[in-house]
Amino acid sequence: MTATGLRASALLCLSLSMGLIGMNPAHAARDDANKPLSVSADKGGRLDVVRQRTELNGNVVLSRGSMQLKAERMDIQEGADGFYLAYAQGETGKPVSFRQDRDVPGESIQGYADQLEYDGRADTVRFIGNAVVRRMRGSLVVDEVSGAVIVYDNRTEVFGVEGGQGALQPNGRVRLVMSPRGSASAPAPTASTPALQLQPSPGLQPLRKMP
Known part of the structure; x- marks a missing residue:
């Protein structure tokens, strides 16, 4: 589906900012950006030295500090500036997965x-497609958002989410689940554990085409 078609079919577009009003938000683990990038795979692949492009297949795992991506297939490209772009694809019954620690203990x-697309520069x-992102506190789901496309900014912890074809919910609807601060299953956030807030979004950027 084209980016224009996806936007046209979207039922909801919003941003979710993990920060309390008047407080500095906690961010994804700050030292991850300074860690080396490592990749492993079961089936191997090919390396194009001239184009600085690596293609790997079979249980591919990309890690950088606490950040970890897992996919069946991954295409990694290094730009002239040294930043990486990673395009990951899952398979039926085995989606691409992402995990990264926050600068909040246990989250x-x-x-x-x-x-999934990872842009190292930005x-x-x-x-992309049947997307769901959760904020976890240990093994507890504190907040959850699902939609056709979700864009997560590691630096600001702002989410952009769009509905439409490819969403998990019926009729392509976006779905948000946010635990009450006093919930027994999800302990109330302290000053160092920001909660989700909703803000208007100017819209999402066009999708890149998977290689």
Whole structure:
């Protein structure tokens, strides 16, 4: 589906900012960006030295600090500036997965989708198709958002989510689940554990085409 078609069919477009009003938000683990990138796979692949492009297949795992991507297929490209772009694709019954610790002890961001794009320069993750992203506190789901496309900014912890074809919910609807601060199953956030807030979004950027 084209980006124009996806936007036209969207039922809801919004941003979710993990920060309390008047407080500095906690971010994804700050030292991850300074860690080396490592990739492993079961079936191997090919390396194009001239184009600085690596293609791997079979249980591919990309990690950088606490950040970890898992996919059946992954295409990794290094730009002239040294930043990486990763295009990951899952298979039937086995979506691409993402996980990264937050700068809040015991909390992490976890997400799943049919396809995933990681932009090292912008430090963003784009979940495409049957996308769901959760804020976890240990093994507890504190907040959850699902849609056709979710864009997560690691630096600001702002989510952009769009409905339409490819969403998990019926009729392509976006779905949000946010635990009450006093919930027994999800302990109330303290000053260092920001909660989700909704803000208007100017819209999502066009999708890249998977290689």
